[in-house]
Amino acid sequence: MRKVCIVSTCAFTAAFAAFCDTAVWLESGTGGWSSPDRWVDGKVPVPSAASPWTVTIPDCANAVVTDADKEYFEALGKLNINSNAVLTVTNDAALALSCPLTGGIEMRIVKLGTGTLTLKYTQTKYQFNTERAGSRWEVYDGALATDSCGLAGPIEFRCPVGVWAPGVFRLDTACQVQLRGLYGDGTVEIPSSLGEPLVFAQNQAGSPNDFSGMFKTDNTSYKFIFNGAYQKISDPDVAGSLKAPEIGGGARLA
Numbered sequence: 001m002r003k004v005c006i007v008s009t010c011a012f013t014a015a016f017a018a019f020c021d022t023a024v025w026l027e028s029g030t031g032g033w034s035s036p037d038r039w040v041d042g043k044v045p046v047p048s049a050a051s052p053w054t055v056t057i058p059d060c061a062n063a064v065v066t067d068a069d070k071e072y073f074e075a076l077g078k079l080n081i082n083s084n085a086v087l088t089v090t091n092d093a094a095l096a097l098s099c100p101l102t103g104g105i106e107m108r109i110v111k112l113g114t115g116t117l118t119l120k121y122t123q124t125k126y127q128f129n130t131e132r133a134g135s136r137w138e139v140y141d142g143a144l145a146t147d148s149c150g151l152a153g154p155i156e157f158r159c160p161v162g163v164w165a166p167g168v169f170r171l172d173t174a175c176q177v178q179l180r181g182l183y184g185d186g187t188v189e190i191p192s193s194l195g196e197p198l199v200f201a202q203n204q205a206g207s208p209n210d211f212s213g214m215f216k217t218d219n220t221s222y223k224f225i226f227n228g229a230y231q232k233i234s235d236p237d238v239a240g241s242l243k244a245p246e247i248g249g250g251a252r253l254a
Helices: 067-073
Strands: 022-024 054-057 062-066 078-081 086-090 095-097 101-103 108-112 116-119 136-139 143-146 155-157 161-163 168-171 177-179 187-189 198-200 214-216 224-226 231-233 251-253
Parallel strands (some): 022 054, 062 086, 168 187
């Protein structure tokens, strides 16, 4: 049985940069993203294409995004998730993240709800800069999807990605995707048209890297590359019907 545990590991602090275009999540606040009671000094990140806001989730805070917050979340100019903070995305409708993202130590992004969260890859390969120690993405329900990128890739997930059934990690992109570890028992979907390999890039021994779920694809020429990565994959399709992986240092198949 899967277990979802969303907790903070230290006391909340309200230190923040005082810029007029920055909204800071208030841990003790109430309401959704449109409520002034939810934000420090009542600064709501009002959606604006001309002047997009930066939203900061402070150290150790737990923030939530629901379908009711779609207009605000999709209009962000930048999202900062500080150390030990958790952003839980609970969406049943389609939702997109189109802005740069930075993360602190031990930060987490948790995907719940039956909808898809699509990462709109619009800037540089470092757009989702979450490589701090202990940071990770975790998908428990619905899907986390990569989007076709307009620039030369790769799309880099610079921290491990966990996928737990019935959650799905969908590589819906023409770009190469690089991971620093994959774990869980969910599903990774690979489109038949995708030609770029899935690369397991360098990570640390002992980081979450044991994936016992399923790779769902009819792309029999698809290839996995292990570039000095510590990764365990138990899915027989990887060693069977899919093209044999190119195995680098530290990688192994169960």
